[in-house]
Amino acid sequence: MTSVMRKIVDRMMFALFIFIAAVVTAFLVYFIFYIVSRGYTAFSWTFLSTAPHGIKMEGGVLPMIVSSVYLTLLTLLIAVPLGVGGGIYLAEYAGKGRIVESIRFAIDLLSSVPSIVFGLFGLVLFVQVMGLKYSMLAGALTLTLMVLPIILKISEESFRAVPDAYREASLALGATKEQTIFRVVLPTAIAGILTGAILAAGRAFGETAAVLYTAGMAPLAPVSPLEGGRTLSVHLYLLATTGHLEEAYRVAVVLLVIILLFNLASNWIMNRYRRKFVSEAI
Amino acid sequence: MKRSRRVSPTQAVLFMMTLISVVGLALIFFFVIREGYPIFSKVGLGKFLLGREWLPTRGLFGALPLILTSLMLVVGSVLVATPLGVGLAIYMVEYSPRPVRRFLKTIVELLAGIPSVIFGFFGITVFIPLTRHYFGSSGFGLIPAIVVLAIMILPTITAVSGDAIRAVPRENRLIVQALGGTRWQTVRRGVLPSAFRGIITGTILAEGRAIGETMAVLMVLGNAPMMPKALNQPAAAMPSQIALDMAYATGDHRVALFALGAVLLVFAAVLIFAARRVGRQRR
DSSP states (O other): OOOHHHHEEEEEEEEHHHHHHHHHHHHHHHHHHHHHHHGGGOOHHHHHSSOOETTTTOOOOHHHHHHHHHHHHHHHHHHHHHHHHHHHIIIOOOOSHHHHHHHHHHHHHHHOOOHHHHHHHHIIIIIOOOOSOOOOHHHHHHHHHHHHHHHHHHHHHHHHOHHHHHHHHHTTTTTOHHHHHIIHHHHHHHHHHHHHHHHHHHHHOOOOOOHHHOOOOSOOOOOOOOOOOOOHHHHHHHHHHHHHHHHHHHHHHHHHHHHHHHHHHHHHHHHHHHHHHHHHHO | TTOOOOOOHHHHHHHHHHHHHHHHHHHHHHHHHHHHHHHHHHHHHHHHHHHOOEEGGTTTTTHHHHHHHHHHHHHHHHHHHHHHHHHHHHHIIOOOOOOHHHHHHHHHHHHHHSSSSHHHIIIIIHHHHHHHHHHHOOOOOOHHHHHHHHHHHHHHHHHHHHHHHTSSSSSHHHHHHHHHHHHHHIIIIIIIHHHHHHHHHHHHHHHHHHHHHOOHHHHSSSSSSOOOOOTTTTTOOHHHHHHHHTTTOOHHHHHHHHHHHHHHHHHHHHHHHHHHHHHHHHH
């Protein structure tokens, strides 16, 4: 290749990469704009605070918001302690043995299980065998298994990111290993744990397939964890596939805005945390 | 061996919390296979996997059309998403200035966080009319499904291959530059060969995501469980068919859906095995 050709190819590849980056960015912007511009009427108090009525599901989405929030919080309530506990174990206690390797493999496998398979499993074990029926609890238990790998991985990473000097300082002062972990390492890693929890919340909030046959589709606001409910995502699915597009746009806006807020929040915390951590470590 | 390695109660509790994942995974395999197994003994494993007719009302449970469609979706979406995803990763790591990289990182993370039901809805309102217009059919079918899936798996490919590209030692780049290489030659000769395994790992993980994707596919594929004939015709994939039929399936039909779930589990497990193998040999 002559040097002119090389320069031309170099320029062309550079242009191609910029083009790809621009296309992906433009797509996301268009995607958000498209949905928000058609469903922005969702930002009205009546829509957010009343129940749907009639065959076209007009009116509001209050019961769906309640169901989604209920389900997400219940999931986090179960999954965060388990995930953080597991993360502590993997980061602070686990060695490199066979058993730990197989546990890690199982976690990888769990994160690859398709969401509808989680739904099938939840339907059999929680809804039927355990007799929970279509309920918030059955949905939350199913979602717990789904989001557990996310929380586990991110909390393990944030524990590992805590410098050993912290642990050594604590141990040198006579603290036990438990005291060191829970009073020194855990508080330092809290931002990472929070990030994991928010990501998990976003995942649970937007999930549909695993929830359809575990939390149900009844368009009523649940009170007890043994009652079922229809989440925003399930509501959007039902509206979109039955041709109620106008209502669907509005539900999509509510869902999209909440999910984007979750993601921006976790992003923000992580960036702040990294900055703080780097400066402290120096 | 040190004898002082006493296990504290805290450690035991934390270990059990870790084990929940393993137990959960085992329960998933156990229950899905237990509920689906009877169809294998009734129809036969071979006939289930290779049967060409899926007509539950007539007692025909041939899953081949669904399996083939799922595989076509995986191959199609990975073919579309890989050049874009890897290109984006190369741009982010090798070319872009810091603020642009952070901006793009946010874009990719936001894209990864959007729920599949919203992608499906976007597919119905945007891609279906486009497909109808350009390919003259109902609009539902493999084309919109592949496009939607490609967008959904792009963040996975970008994230994993970006990590691999970042992990390439600086010397690789310096050597090519010292020999007078251009920026692209540095990437092409110095970076990509070392990052190749990581990029493959990313595409395998993306395949895992694509094969299990349910809602977005369900909403745009048209759900006609027949052998896929053309890209612009409706078809049905494994996960979407399960989600659709579960609403009313009883008896053998329900059993067959769990068997499909078991097949999906096996596919997902094989892909994770493959990703780990490819990923490990890098070191």
